[in-house]
Amino acid sequence: LGMAGIMKLLLRDLDLADDRETMRRILGHSAPFTHKDVVVIFVTGVGERNGRLEEESIVLRYDGSETLGAIQLTTAAGCVAMIELFLGGKLPQKGFVRQEDAGLADFLATRAGTRLLTEARGADAAGLKATAPLRDAA
Numbered sequence: 001l002g003m004a005g006i007m008k009l010l011l012r013d014l015d016l017a018d019d020r021e022t023m024r025r026i027l028g029h030s031a032p033f034t035h036k037d038v039v040v041i042f043v044t045g046v047g048e049r050n051g052r053l054e055e056e057s058i059v060l061r062y063d064g065s066e067t068l069g070a071i072q073l074t075t076a077a078g079c080v081a082m083i084e085l086f087l088g089g090k091l092p093q094k095g096f097v098r099q100e101d102a103g104l105a106d107f108l109a110t111r112a113g114t115r116l117l118t119e120a121r122g123a124d125a126a127g128l129k130a131t132a133p134l135r136d137a138a
Contacts, residue, residue, distance in 0.1 A: 034064060041058075058124040059123070061120070061125075074116070
């Protein structure tokens, strides 16, 4: 039984989708909360900028807080941003849509994307919004 099967059992079969407190207790026993976790995101892109082939790397660090772990924030933000983009009509309204199908500017403009920028630490965090997008070099 994989993670999807376990979640189906809890949410649908045991009808806990609307009982958040029970879900918190169940998951809290098996996966205790920690506010000391750290997530580091390292991204490198290669593309053409101003007629030149360039490589750029960005490193962001997320630290857990008293209310939200770093892994919770970074995992949920991608899912929530995609839902925001879908509901806002910025994504195809049918068929399979991958996260990489969302544009970075659109992603960062969502409430979830904005939260990721706000919570980011590291030298590259401040300049992320101002970074000119790279075009595919292909």
